[in-house]
Amino acid sequence: MALAPSWPFLCQNVIRETSPRERFFRHPEPVAPPSRIWPVFLTHKGCPGRCVFCAQQLQSATAPAPLEATLARLGKDLDAAARAGRGPYELAFYGGVFTGLPHPWPERFLAVARGWRQAGLITRVRCSTRPDACHPTILSNLAGQGLDLVEIGAQTFDDAVLAASGRGHDAAAIRRAARDIPAAGLELGLQLLPGLPGHTPDMLTRDVAETCALAPRTVRLHPCLVIDGTPLADRYRAGAYRPWDLDATLDALAAAMLPLWRCGIRVIRLGLAPEPGLETAILAGPRHPALGSRVRARALFSLVAAEAAALGQRPVRLDAPRRFAGELFGHAGELTAAYAGLGLPREAVHFASREDFHLTAQAV
Template sequence: MRWRRFPHPETKPRGPQTWPVFLPFAGCPHRCVFCGQDRQTGQGVRPLEQMHAALQRDLEQEEQRRPRRSLELALFGGTFTALPAPWPERFLELAARHRATGLIRRVRCSTRPDTVAPDRLAALRDMGLDVVELGIQSFNDQALLASGRGYTAAQALQGCRNVREAGLDLGVQLMPGLPGDLPGIFQNDVEQTVRLAPQGVRLYPCVVIDKTPLAQTWQKGGYRPWSLTRTRQELALALGALFRACIPILRVGLHPEPALLDALLDGPWHPALGQMVRSLALFDHVRTMALPLGDGPKLLRYPQRFSGEIMGHRAELRRCWQRAGVTLRSWRGRDFIVFHP
């Protein structure tokens, strides 16, 4: 009997629990055609003074918890490096006070790749910034132009280099299915991301949100989002590439905020998209690992804790395994084992 043993292919992110703080539209030079941050996050636009005060209050309350957690403060939703002075400094000073007590271990922000000048990054790093996630969306000039991003693919690449050269960890956010999309653009974006080797990737398929410029284009028939089927297939290929490169996947799809669901007009959103995509990517990985064993029926022993991922959302992959001639058996071990009688 021939057999192969291998671990789950996904590299899990390491670090403390994330404490997300959303700053919708704060610091953004303009509004991109697809953007509905207030609906995506469930957080309305508020003055920075109010958001800073709320964070200060929440962190002080967290200091009183016993046992107390260790956290990564994540400042999302706006363009952090372009916030008006002195707000980046004030948020980082607040984080530094709680880093001194051990509550905060790392600080992360999201921003645009055209707002990360080397001297600016160096100053923020010295104040305690650890990770910069760049909302790249695409490395394709056509998609960037059609989406109103306001920068080029060359600027996106330079932004990534600037983050690395500043000694900061790099995160990359991609948005497949943008206006201006053509077959192959997203997979090229994934290949470019793999070459950059970031410390984490988020994948947010483009959807149509009410009261955005993209919604107006969609209503006139000028934009057609990806189908859920195509999204699953494209993202599964992307996850396979990220698995092989040992790059952690931080998020797949938008969070199911009630405000988002109320405003969603069209596009490949599903509450179980992450599970669907991971299941399909794992299915492809297992089949690839089994190829050297030759043709014919096989037995897969998989760790019990991955039962949901193996079977897929609502057991949708059961027939796929049957058609592939693979019999499934769970076990309490850590690895996957494929047997060929």
């Protein structure tokens, strides 16, 4: 019998009123309005020390520069963008500890942003910082001056791992900052760094649960890499640190995605952005040029597999939104066999212009 698709309900995981041999579900990733980021790298400015994994200069391809020079360059570049009719942009201060910059530097940067906001070139302003540099008075001052979102480098909620990574703060500081940032009227972003010294995939599962409870707007997941010139590279060479392997990292990150998405949290970055000079400086660690899409595809597979299990019968057809056509079978089709194992070889998967997935079992 031909299994013609029927679409009576466009609802997520509701099968009550559908046939027991079908499941309708949606991808849980929150949708966000597009935003163009204008990054400003404040390489190591405001850092109280050096975290063992950090090589900001290579990660951002930006050498440390005096704040005065960074500010002057920013004003000049924004002026050129406005004259060229480019934008609008979300201004993002990365690579240092923005809320830990000496007074009045955060205020001076935000004053420039405010000027260009009035002109329509800048729509929002975000910064990255450390959890222990988030005093409520500073946060509310900066919120009043136009800061919108603060991303904290949490890395993990495990105190022993934080100590072994030279972070200089504990998990209580992360929880405090995650409470104080929204209390100051700012949106919260959070970064996790799976694979730090002593960190395990089970700890990442707990980190994700804590993250969901703190309800940040955005999350970044950067698996820990060994970058030349860092204290971690010395430990790696001495045999005192071993990074996670790539396959275990892909699985652990994929397992993190679904709970984050289901909590309405956008995962805005998976792995470090490629920068000139960074690739050759990476000594070891889980990296791949398509890491993000491989993780997303595995997360989607686990969603489909869970729905197939809930179906209680072997599926024979999957109708999927066309926008997942390039992602579903994974990088270079690496998940094709896994889908076939579910009962969904390539010929059983059909892409259509709609938003819900429809899984069908064989009629009895």
